[in-house]
Amino acid sequence: MPRYEPEKIENKWRKVYNEKKLYEANLNEKAEKFFITVPVMYPDGRLHTGHMYTWARADIFARFQRMQGKNVLFPQGFHMTGGPMAGMSLRLKNGDEKAIELMKKQGANNEDIKKFAENPLELGLFFGNTYKNDFDLVGISIDWRRNFILSYTKQYSRFVEWQFRTLRKLGYVTQGSHPVVWCPKENTSLGDHDRAEGEGESPLEFTIIKFKIGEFILPAATLRPETVYGVSNIWVNKNGKYNKITLSNGERWVASEEFARKLPYQSNAAEKVEEFDITSIINKTAINPINGEEIPVLTGEFVKTDVNTGVVMGVPMHAPFDYYHYKKIGETTKLKEAKKIIDVSGRETLIEDAIKKFGSDEKGLEEATKYVYKTEFNYGVLNDKNGVLSGKPTKDTKESAIDLIKSKKAYEKFYETSAVIVCRCGTKGIIKLVENQWFIRYSDKELKEKSIELVQRMDIRPEEAKAQITNAIYNMEDKAATRNGGLGTPLPWDKDWLIEPLSDSTIYMSYYTFAHLIKNIKEDEITDELFDYILLGNGNATDFSDAVKEMKKEFDYWYPLDMRVTAKELITNHIAFFIMTHVAIFNKEKWPKGLGINGWITVNKQKMSKSKGNTMTIDYIVNTYGADSARLVASASNGMDDAEWDIQNISGFKQKIEFILDITEILASFSNERKLVDEFLLSNINRLIDSAEKEYYSMKYKNSVNYSFFKLVDFIKQYINYGGNNKDTIKYALTIFAKLNHPFFPFVTEEINNVINGGELLEKHASWPKMIKGYDNEVIENEFDVVKQTLDDINTLIKITKKTPEEITIGIAEKEKFDIYNKIKEKADITRDLKEIRQGLQTSDFVNKLLKNPKRLPDRKLDYEKELRVFTELSDKFKEVYNAKIHIEESKEDKAMPGKPLILIK
RNA sequence: GCAGGGGUAGCGAAGCGGUCAAACGCGUAAGGCUUAGGACCUUAUGGCUUAGGCCUUCGAGGGUUCGAAUCCCUCCUCCUGCACCA
Numbered sequence: 001m002p003r004y005e006p007e008k009i010e011n012k013w014r015k016v017y018n019e020k021k022l023y024e025a026n027l028n029e030k031a032e033k034f035f036i037t038v039p040v041m042y043p044d045g046r047l048h049t050g051h052m053y054t055w056a057r058a059d060i061f062a063r064f065q066r067m068q069g070k071n072v073l074f075p076q077g078f079h080m081t082g083g084p085m086a087g088m089s090l091r092l093k094n095g096d097e098k099a100i101e102l103m104k105k106q107g108a109n110n111e112d113i114k115k116f117a118e119n120p121l122e123l124g125l126f127f128g129n130t131y132k133n134d135f136d137l138v139g140i141s142i143d144w145r146r147n148f149i150l151s152y153t154k155q156y157s158r159f160v161e162w163q164f165r166t167l168r169k170l171g172y173v174t175q176g177s178h179p180v181v182w183c184p185k186e187n188t189s190l191g192d193h194d195r196a197e198g199e200g201e202s203p204l205e206f207t208i209i210k211f212k213i214g215e216f217i218l219p220a221a222t223l224r225p226e227t228v229y230g231v232s233n234i235w236v237n238k239n240g241k242y243n244k245i246t247l248s249n250g251e252r253w254v255a256s257e258e259f260a261r262k263l264p265y266q267s268n269a270a271e272k273v274e275e276f277d278i279t280s281i282i283n284k285t286a287i288n289p290i291n292g293e294e295i296p297v298l299t300g301e302f303v304k305t306d307v308n309t310g311v312v313m314g315v316p317m318h319a320p321f322d323y324y325h326y327k328k329i330g331e332t333t334k335l336k337e338a339k340k341i342i343d344v345s346g347r348e349t350l351i352e353d354a355i356k357k358f359g360s361d362e363k364g365l366e367e368a369t370k371y372v373y374k375t376e377f378n379y380g381v382l383n384d385k386n387g388v389l390s391g392k393p394t395k396d397t398k399e400s401a402i403d404l405i406k407s408k409k410a411y412e413k414f415y416e417t418s419a420v421i422v423c424r425c426g427t428k429g430i431i432k433l434v435e436n437q438w439f440i441r442y443s444d445k446e447l448k449e450k451s452i453e454l455v456q457r458m459d460i461r462p463e464e465a466k467a468q469i470t471n472a473i474y475n476m477e478d479k480a481a482t483r484n485g486g487l488g489t490p491l492p493w494d495k496d497w498l499i500e501p502l503s504d505s506t507i508y509m510s511y512y513t514f515a516h517l518i519k520n521i522k523e524d525e526i527t528d529e530l531f532d533y534i535l536l537g538n539g540n541a542t543d544f545s546d547a548v549k550e551m552k553k554e555f556d557y558w559y560p561l562d563m564r565v566t567a568k569e570l571i572t573n574h575i576a577f578f579i580m581t582h583v584a585i586f587n588k589e590k591w592p593k594g595l596g597i598n599g600w601i602t603v604n605k606q607k608m609s610k611s612k613g614n615t616m617t618i619d620y621i622v623n624t625y626g627a628d629s630a631r632l633v634a635s636a637s638n639g640m641d642d643a644e645w646d647i648q649n650i651s652g653f654k655q656k657i658e659f660i661l662d663i664t665e666i667l668a669s670f671s672n673e674r675k676l677v678d679e680f681l682l683s684n685i686n687r688l689i690d691s692a693e694k695e696y697y698s699m700k701y702k703n704s705v706n707y708s709f710f711k712l713v714d715f716i717k718q719y720i721n722y723g724g725n726n727k728d729t730i731k732y733a734l735t736i737f738a739k740l741n742h743p744f745f746p747f748v749t750e751e752i753n754n755v756i757n758g759g760e761l762l763e764k765h766a767s768w769p770k771m772i773k774g775y776d777n778e779v780i781e782n783e784f785d786v787v788k789q790t791l792d793d794i795n796t797l798i799k800i801t802k803k804t805p806e807e808i809t810i811g812i813a814e815k816e817k818f819d820i821y822n823k824i825k826e827k828a829d830i831t832r833d834l835k836e837i838r839q840g841l842q843t844s845d846f847v848n849k850l851l852k853n854p855k856r857l858p859d860r861k862l863d864y865e866k867e868l869r870v871f872t873e874l875s876d877k878f879k880e881v882y883n884a885k886i887h888i889e890e891s892k893e894d895k896a897m898p899g900k901p902l903i904l905i906k
Numbered sequence: 907g908c909a910g911g912g913g914u915a916g917c918g919a920a921g922c923g924g925u926c927a928a929a930c931g932c933g934u935a936a937g938g939c940u941u942a943g944g945a946c947c948u949u950a951u952g953g954c955u956u957a958g959g960c961c962u963u964c965g966a967g968g969g970u971u972c973g974a975a976u977c978c979c980u981c982c983u984c985c986u987g988c989a990c991c992a
Contacts, residue, residue, distance in 0.1 A: 042992050082992065180990065191991025200988085374907090437990085468910050468987090475909070480990040500990055572909085573989055599986090635931090637919085641911075642985080644918050648932055655946075702919075706930050714930090785925095793958045795949085801956055832924070832972070854972055859925055895958085903958065 004658045006626025010747040014136065022763050023074070023141040027557045031071035031765070036062050036563040037509050039574065040079040040150055043127035044088060046106045047134045048615035049633060049645070050608040053601050056634035057701065058565035059140045061596065063743040064696045066141075069766035073558055075146040075512040076135070080124040081488040082501035084193050089120035090186060091425060120487060121152060134618040138627045139746050141763075146515040151489040151504050155518045155526055159511055160504045161492040162531040163585065164481075168493070172441045172584055178480050179203040179415040182265060182432035183423040188485035190421060190429045198421030203431045206308055208412035209405055213286040213297065216244070216254045221308035221414055224315075224373070225405055226397040228290050229386045230341035232326060233314040234297045236278050240305035246272040254281070256310025266415060266433040289410035291387060296335070300325050302362070308416050316351075318342055318376060320368035323351050324360050342380040342394055350375060438497060439478040442580055448473055451576075451583045459563075459594035461699045462639035465571065469595070472572040473580065479503065502573055506581035510535060510590075513558040514551035521547060536587065560586075563594040568640045571597065596699045599640040601633065608645070625650050628657075628745040635744070638700040656713045657748055663716070664734055664752050670727040676866070676873050678729045679780045681719040685736050686775035688712055692740045693768070701744070708740035722784075723877055731756055738762065739769045782860045783870045786899050790871075794882070797905055805884040810871055811891025811902030817846055818864040821898040824850055828857040845894065862898045871901070 017023065038058045041051070062074040091099040092113055103113050108126065116123040128149075135142055151157050167173050181190040181203060192199045207225040211218040211234055218234050236242070241257040247269045260273045285294045295314075302321055303312050316326040316338035326338060344350055354368040380394040388404060389397055405411040421429035441447075451473050460466045481503040482491050488498035511518075514534070518526070525545075533539040534552045541549060566575065575595065582591050601608040608615055621630045629650045637643030688707050695704035716733050724730075738753035742762045753762050760767070790810065798805060820841065827837045832854045841847055850858060871888045878886045896902035 039992090044992090079992075084992065178990075189990070191989090193992055195991095202988085377907095434990090439990090464911070471909055472987090475988085477989080483990070501992060502990070505992095568910095569987065570992095572987055573991080576989095639911095640986095641919095646918070646932060649918095651945090652931065658946090702930085706920085710930055790958095796959095797957050800958080803956090828924095834972085853926085855924055856926060857924085900958085905957075 004654060004661055004748075006628060006748070009751045010139075010627050013747045013750045014139070016750075016761070017141075017763060018136075020761075022761075024143050024145060025071060025073035027554055028071050029557070032069070033558055034062075034065040034070035034072045034562050035509075035513075035558045035560075036065070036072065036074050036565065037512065037561060038076065038565050039570065040077040040505060040508070041131060042079045042082075042084065043124045043131060044085050045102075045127060047131055047618045048608070049618070049621060049630075050601055050615060052138060052618050052621070052630065053633050053636065053645075054565060054567055054598060055135065055140050056138070056631050057596065057598055057699065058563075060631075060634055060696070060701060060743045061563065061565070061699060062141055063746060063763065064768075066763065066765060067739070067742060067768040069768075071765075072141075073146075073512070074142055075515070076131075076140075076142045076144070077147055077508065077512070077515075078124065078128045078131075078149045079501065079505060080121055080149050080152045081486070081499070081504055083188055083191060083483075083486040085120040085123055086486045087186060087188065087194055087424060089116055089118075089123060092117040094425075096425070124149070124152075134622075137622045138618055138630055141746075146512045148511065148515045148519075150501075150508055151499070152487075154523055155521065156508070156511060157489040158523070158526040159508070159531060160489045160499055162528050163504075163507060163581075164499065165492055165528060166585055167440060167581075170584060172444065172447070173481075174439050174441055174478065175436055176439060176478075177433055177435045178437040178439075179205075179266075179431050179433050180480075181417060181421055181429050183425065183427050183429055184265070185427040186423060186425055186485075189432075189483055190423055194424055195429070196422045196424045196426070198417065198419055198429065201418045201421050203415045204418045206414050206416055207402060207405070208309065208414050209313065210251075210289060210410040210412065211286045211295075211311075211313070212289065213254075213281055213284060216252050216281070218286055218297070218311045219253050219255055219309045219412060220311045220313040221416070222313060224318075224398075226382065226389065226394060226401040227315045227318050227341065228288070228313070228401060228405065229382075229389065230315045230318055230339050231288055231293075231295060231313045232316050232322075232336060232338045233295050234286050235300040235303045235312040235314050235322070235325075236282065236297060237301055237303040237305055237310065238279055238282055238299035239301060240278065240303070240310055242276045242278040242305075242310065244274045244276040245270050246274075253309075254278070254311070256305035258306045259309045262430050265430055289408045290404065298326075298329060302365075308414060318351065318372065320351060320355050320358075320365045320372060324355060324365060339385055341383055341385045342376050343383045344375055344380045347375065347379075434480075434484075437480050438482045438491060438494065440481045440503060440577075440581075441478050442476040442577070443478050447580055447584055448476060451580045454579060454583060454591055458592065461594075461596050465568070465595065465597040465640060468568075468571050469575060469579070472576045476576055476580070479577070502577060505574070506577045507585060509561050509564070510555060510559055510586075513555045517547065517551045517554065535590075536585075560590045561592045561594075563596060564592060565596040565598070567600055568597050569600075597640045598699075599637060599642045601636055601645045602642045603645060628748045629653055631744060632705070635701045635705040638702045653709075656709070657745075659713065659717070660734065660737060660752065661748075663720075663730060664755050667727065667731060667734070667756060670725050670730055672727060674726050674729075675724065676780060676870055677719055677722045677724040677784075678726050679777050680722070680784045681715055681724060681729055681733060682772075682775040683777040683781050684715045685712065685733055686771050688715075689736065689740065689769055689771050696743060705741075705744060708737075708744070712737050712740065718784075721877075722787075722874060736769055739767060742767070779861055779863045779866055780870075782862055782899070783866050785860075786862070786867060786901075787870055787874060789899075790901055790903065791878075791881070793900075794903055794905070797903060798882075801905065803905055805882050805905045807885040807887070807904075807906040808878065808882060809887040809889065809902070809904040809906075810878075811889055811893055811896040811904070812864070812868050812871065813896040813898050813901070814890055814892060815864040817896075818862060818867075818898045820847060821850065821858050822861060825858040825861060828859060832857070846897075849894075849897075858898075860899070864898070867898070867901075 036058060038055055062072050066072045088099060100113060112126055132144060148156055151160055183190050206221040206223060208219045208221050209228060211220055242254055243257050243260040245253040245260050248271050254276055263270050281297050282299050284297050286297055288295055314322040314326060316323040317340040351372055354371050358364040358367040377394050382389050382392050382397055384390045389401060415431040417429060417431060423429055452470050455469050481500055482497035483500045489504055491497040491499055529539055530548060533544055534555050632649055632653050633645055636645045688711060692704050692708040734756055738749040742749040750762050824837060834851050834854055875886045875888050891902045893902050
């Protein structure tokens, strides 16, 4: 018997598929089209199992649709817009050891790395090439002719320009200023992916209140301007370095040196910066601009000079740090009593309690701060010591507090990071206020409404994702669409700006439809009018060349997009942008139709990702286990939950494949004998076709392999085990096995089908099997269940009695009992009311037994003749299993029930 | 803070008002096969039980129902995303 040799089989069919160009999709008016995409990939490293998961899921659907007779287009592009590649290139250029090592580990040599350092696009092209190989290896059925690179392809840049001019014409573009996390060394914004530390952190807006001290201003930064009436003092850190900053309006600020360095990124007001001896103002008196109160400047070593201004207002009764240190200084120096200005009813000693609870070390005070802020914010009210703010709930006071501060000309704002952020280059990130930033107005109410309406109609799997997407759109704010570093297409009307990567990739799927044709069109022929004509149907056909008309034909045929497959983390950004931009630009009939959202793979509960180092590259896994085995990963989950993937699963898969290959090989040696067990197998397999199809359709692949693979194999095993040996039945079972599993395991199933049936390829239109009505046989399925149950029961009995059976008698209930049983079964389908069921039945011990519990009423149809025949047919099997004499007979005993024969063991 | 999704056997998970320990996969144990290991096959895998039985379970508590993991309420707890970044 031959071993399963995946490499041999896979090479063979991979070659056939490529030679016959089966993955290349051509316009064919006669065939129904199906257009499926996965987002463009950003080629900055090798592909791993995590990627394979998403693409295999899409590929399975693509193949499934092909087998349904659809003309399937599954293209794939690359994305080379944006920061990470440029950042990596820069790091390589600077000789960053870590970066160089990372590239080497992924197969780049010194020559390559030199090229990457010179041009980040080279890096993308290098990895892009490995992707094509890896995908081909694992059998992702992509039409590579339509591949293109965003936004590196010149023609595509034209397309993005058209997109943005169109959005602007429609009024969806606006301009304003915007705070971003920034690396001052690489001079670029720091997205999550560019950070070595501080993922998920964002800019936080602080209010600066200007306290006067002599000729100087102390700018105190706070998140709670509403506590300004409770200020007891100003904190500075006597160990910190401070500057005197002269502003263009003449104000002279005293703030930390770090602040002076950060300020220019948010305002160009500073004219002169000089050193300042902070100790010279400690214990001097400052003025609260809101109420004119005189307050001392105190030193507090807890004040961080690298955050905000290095000047903090002390509000002891409402801030644990202030409380603790103010008290401490108060022990030796006479200080005014701190004012309590926020009341939380029933929590008079909130701050004392909080410190007691969490402790007075730094960590404890931090915890206490969170706790106090939260409690006061949600339940607090500003008491009568708050001037014009008195009586307001804390929750609603921030805005009016700011207005008040503004009216005293004491207001300023400053952005700070919500926690420490470090760039991959090692530099600490700061906040830059980007002026004149261009936005796409995703906040537009009408656009949101239309988009949400579309989402309700879309075919989204899993169903739960619909609510999330709806919500994401509902909460959408304006999106900064440009940036001033990295790679990308310049904004057509303001060339200083580059269009940002999430914004140049919202409707590019339409570009796939003609990507292979537009390559031949000269750049200057690609005008806005051309795209208006192709994509929106505007303009006159006579104005365009045949080549352009051809492109329009492709677009009209393939668009809209039928299915987009992505991981769930894209819901709140890319998916929302994708849907909304389509709604904004395209005619209604071109809006997207379907989505497939998946979770991610975890290994030991950790998300599989490059940064965690828990991945395997695709070429490794395919070379080690085979492509079909590797694709099993797509069955890791049903919906968008995270799915734990265990490489051990592959061994069970292989065992079963070998079993199937074995019977495939010896198919000719089976007989022509037909028995009840044939009906059993045909009926079950027939039903599996339907079950598997439904699960494939809703992308619940864990369920679909369960049916098409594990259950089906199990049925064939049972069939053989019960003595089935009919050649036609087995041939049918194997054929269905090959077909139902082909989307999942294309190569080995093609081989199996080829061996038993020859002829046409499965990877061809409309090879999906249909159910055969006559094969359905519910009663036979039930009776074989009875056999299984009876075998179990016999085992239990033998175990309990510890007997070695010499004779086993199986007593089938008499026909009358079956009649009553089936009658009750029919009634129980309608009602569970025992009285109602009892009506018209003669009372007997048997009836009483069946009607004891409404939960245990008869619920499957059985048949006397069949039950007797099934057991008779299998008596040899029983004999073999128990090595005992077997009697099958009718029995009048009470214990002989329909579906539960009497068992006697001697 | 805002939003979304969970808590079922050793693990991953199915089940979403009615086949009485719960699909399927993995793991584990025993037996078989084998020179041995691996692989493979069979059986078992909540507890008790000398005749197919009983008891206890689906995060916790309460409710609706003849009947709830499944519906309703309260609580505990875990995970994920939050944008200028692919």
